[in-house]
Amino acid sequence: GENVGLHLPTLSVQEGDNSIINCAYSNSASDYFIWYKQESGKGPQFIIDIRSNMDKRQGQRVTVLLNKTVKHLSLQIAATQPGDSAVYFCAEKTSYDKVIFGPGTSLSVIP
Amino acid sequence: DSGVTQTPKHLITATGQRVTLRCSPRSGDLSVYWYQQSLDQGLQFLIHYYNGEERAKGNILERFSAQQFPDLHSELNLSSLELGDSALYFCASSVSGTYTDTQYFGPGTRLTVL
Numbered sequence: 001g002e003n004v005g006l007h008l009p010t011l012s013v014q015e016g017d018n019s020i021i022n023c024a025y026s027n028s029a030s031d032y033f034i035w036y037k038q039e040s041g042k043g044p045q046f047i048i049d050i051r052s053n054m055d056k057r058q059g060q061r062v063t064v065l066l067n068k069t070v071k072h073l074s075l076q077i078a079a080t081q082p083g084d085s086a087v088y089f090c091a092e093k094t095s096y097d098k099v100i101f102g103p104g105t106s107l108s109v110i111p
Numbered sequence: 112d113s114g115v116t117q118t119p120k121h122l123i124t125a126t127g128q129r130v131t132l133r134c135s136p137r138s139g140d141l142s143v144y145w146y147q148q149s150l151d152q153g154l155q156f157l158i159h160y161y162n163g164e165e166r167a168k169g170n171i172l173e174r175f176s177a178q179q180f181p182d183l184h185s186e187l188n189l190s191s192l193e194l195g196d197s198a199l200y201f202c203a204s205s206v207s208g209t210y211t212d213t214q215y216f217g218p219g220t221r222l223t224v225l
Contacts, residue, residue, distance in 0.1 A: 032210060032211055041218075042218060042219075043113065043115075043201050043203070043216030043217050043218055043219050044154070044201070044203075044216045045113070045216065046213050046214065046215070049211070049213075051211070089154060093210050098156055098167055098169055099156050099210075100156070101153055101154040101155070101156075102153075103153050104153065104154075
């Protein structure tokens, strides 16, 4: 069945270091991927997206990498800050309208 | 603040009851999506409405239904509630119905079924 999973359920990083959050997806037909950030007590917040015809996309302090060969997605956060502490979800869209979320990775930034 | 509002913030009810969750999208957004977030199932897509019409269904139970009104607000109705329905329910809105539209999530409604 369809599955979007994360390799690491929790990640602790030192403030100022770079963070890498990984995600595996199983449906090769997925053509659109999104990373969301969810802070405690809030709804998910869009961070960055990438289409399947791209390998890399950069935003402000964030970069998403897509490796279609091994069906792997990663989110890199540069110079991680305490405000980056949250749960991060990857999501894939396998058809026009349905989105499948991964289980989430909890990022904890150590001051 | 995403601009999406949801009411109520918290809801506590008993098994077998029926509840209605309300969502107001961002001004100008035509699409509303409903999601359920539980500890065991994670975040799951339930249903999508665009300009009053149902666009897509996800893992929505038959006991659940939704609608989007002419003023574009949406309601999610949950009936014959079970303990397992306890979860956070989020709605999100986007400008149009295209799948690459950015979705803006509301703060959620926490439903507790006792």
